[in-house]
Amino acid sequence: MHTFVEFTIFGLILGGVYGIAASGLVLTYNTSGIFNFAHGAEAMLGAFLYWQVRFGWHWPAPLALLFVLGVFGPLMGGVLYLLIMRGLRDTAEVTKIVVSVALMLGMLYLSVWIWNPSTPRTDEKFFGSRSGVHLFGTIVTTHEMIALAAAVVIAVGLRMLFYRTRAGVAMRGAVDDPNLLQLNGHNPERLAAFSWALGAFLAVLAGVLITPISGGAVEANALTLLVIDAFAAAMFGRLRSVPRTFVGAVVLGLANNYVAAYFPKTWSWASNFRISLPMITLFLVLIVLPQDRLRGASIQRSRERSRVPSVRTAAIAGVALVTVVILLRQLMVDSDITALTIGLTFAVIALSLTLLTGYAGEMNLAAVSFGAIGTLIVFHLGVHGHGLAARTTIGGILLGVLVTAVVGAIVALPALRLRGLYLALATMAFAVFMTAMVLHDGQPHKLPLLHSSFSFFPLGTMIIPAPKVGPIDLQDGTTFLMTATVVFALIGTGLIALRNSSFGRRLTAMKDSPAASATLGQNLIKLKLSVFMLSAAIAGLGGILMSAAFTSVTPDHFSVFVSLALLMLVVVSGITYVTGALLGGLLAGVGFSLIVATFNALSLEHASLHGLFAMLAHLAAVAPALIGIGLGRSPSGSVHDIVESYRHMRDAKGVLLGGAITEAAVYLLTLGGIVTNWWFAILTVVVILLLPVVGQMVKPEAFLGEAEVARRRAEVPLALVGIDTPYTRQMRDEIDRALGMEITPELAASILESTDAPA
């Protein structure tokens, strides 16, 4: 009985803090339609800043709280909305998700930059951990009572705001129709900015409250994930109802504590289970709760655009890719080869996203987790030989791919009726569950019937030897690199062939309007299941190759943050393009880590410039997140923009030839050792990006069309009006209006007389 009361009280307190965090999420989602994945990261930043001012600079607690909760939180929310989230109107769900995911990653990198994670930091409870009252034989600290009271105040306060104030009612109205809100004389922008400020305040409050309760360690990833647990609570209220959100939060908090209290200590997986409990709840709640009906009547216009290349173009591009990699191979040392191989294996995983998200419009935040499943199968069943002679067999790889496809189907089956954000959350729950329950399962279990012990991830490291298929032994770096390239080119071409087939057209139809394609007699369930299985299989293959390229992998290689970063980079590059998958995969796999490593190496070599180079390395780490945040401006991805700019180059063959010659010259210079590889990379990027600009300058007709060029030539700049062309009455009126001058008829007549009179 004593245990029960104690754990119930602590469950309520934890639930209260979950509720504070979740209600902030509900608030911002309702007023701006954006599910804020960065909510946890906001809480984390708040907790760090509170630690800094309270314990780092020893400010008194009230001042520190006022600064963090009263100034920093609302300011952060408002600025985020005005600078970033406002630009996301009329974009697809995937863009909204990716931008807030990018924001989350950016905040994580930022916190690592400012607060070096190797220094331990601890938050203390308000009034210390001694002060408190005895309640049913347990001590409830003042801090915990404050947390509970804050939760109650916020639950009641938000309910009042939403139903008893006009601003709150307007916030609820903004979900239905922001335009109509304007017609009623309200300013939806101001309302949304206010709600983001309030949401960030709630996140920061939750972060400051929860840190001491959950042990006091101020640690970036853990804190971010802790608030992500609140997603499950928000889902109880279907992201709409604040009271139900609080109920969900309390259920979560209680369940969490009861698992800790009553699960037998001999169950080695109990603590992992407790950690993944919110995500399991999230998954279940998503499946059980009724969802929004299919929207078929309104075809949503979004700003994303894409072009589908022909299979012939794709095959030529595939051959070109292999050729380019062969040429690049000549420039590289061994470590670069491994890095490029890893990048290409990431690109293979990224292809699974091109198929699933780009073509079929289904979200998946767990791409790398599927790769982990393939890797696990290969590790347990697909390795032949021992020690240095160990090789991954082709049979093992096939089995791994097959099992991943089946797991993909099992995950997708309950999620089939979910779409968009709900599906994204379900896959994210799966990713976190995989990491917490399966990949952190390092202790051996006694299997009850087989009299042997087993663990998924023994000792937290897995060695995956290089695959060997017949005469092709991937132990050799160059062979591995070329194999990975060919695998990518083959799957990429296959995907484009698929996109051009009737299956691909059906996928796109489903993406555009599920209702319409259902009325045309499509079996959506079969379609979704098949595309999920295919995508999971590709991710499994990519994961196996990636693990083999790394040789030894840890659970961190498969964490949900890796999946999120990969998705973000692929979307930024262009999710509907195979080239986008290549670029995104390379960036995720090698790009940024290589740049960071280079700057770090430089800062070690040049001690005098240490500070500068270290800062550049940090900047490079934050860069991918910044790119993701910029997605709102160009939601189709950078590959699309480049493709569009090159589309007109067909009529400017001379410029293309010039570019090719320049690039060949740069390559030869690098091969001859005259310029370094870095210069080669930089010059190549410059040539690719500048070629359309040069083309536009040299041959504007190819880009704008004859008529537009002629029109632009005829246009006279304002400064030359009256000198090159006559000063007309119309021009005078325009200038008057621009200056805000009202001209009376008499005045106008006198002016006209004077100007019309011969000079």
Place this chain on the structure above:
Amino acid sequence: MSSTISPAGSAAPVAPDEPLLELVGVRAGYGAIEVLHGVDLRVPPGALVALLGPNGGGKTTTLKLCAGLVPVTDGEFRLAGRVVNGVTANQLARLGVCSVPEGRGIFPNLTVRENLWLATGTGKRMESIEAAAYRRFPILGERRRQLAGTLSGGEQQMLSLARALGTDPTLLLLDELSLGLAPIVVAQMYETVRQLAAEGLSILVAEQFARTVLPIAQLAAIMLHGRIVRVGTPSEIEEDLSTTYLGG
């Protein structure tokens, strides 16, 4: 977009024949697609002007432009003689331009009363809005606590018109009141509109079914392919209608 409302200091009294709303050579559209290719339209004070024409002619875009939801790319948008290019929709709403958009101009997830509450964003008092709404449409009074999305189509349209009644606007913009409603409800709606016009309110109505609105209009304009092709009294336009393809 270059100029906004003229400075208040300039004393330019509105002449009696000055139209309340005037579009001069207005071009507008969505992104790269231009929908209105130079529209000229005048709504005199106290008049009910019908904007007729087939689907895709640009009627809805014209009304959205007048409500401030679509920006003017070229030409002049004047209210009471002042050029107001670049004005936002919420500023217009406070200036007394009430717009009832196509479909249902209501918030389906708010109650009837909350819908009316939001109409106070125009600066009017809640009591007067509620009183006016319930007097004209008693059924709304009975359902004030019901979610607007659960009302029947006709009641939803009553609710959106109730906003126009309660906020006492200077100019009322109505877009396709008849959309998806039973003929008897349409007749009831336009009876309300006629009464509002008789009380002196200036109204611009876009309507695909010309014969529902022509009997109560003082002026009518036909819109085709983003241009006003003909303006005249309802009887003049009526003759045209029978020779063109417009449905009745």
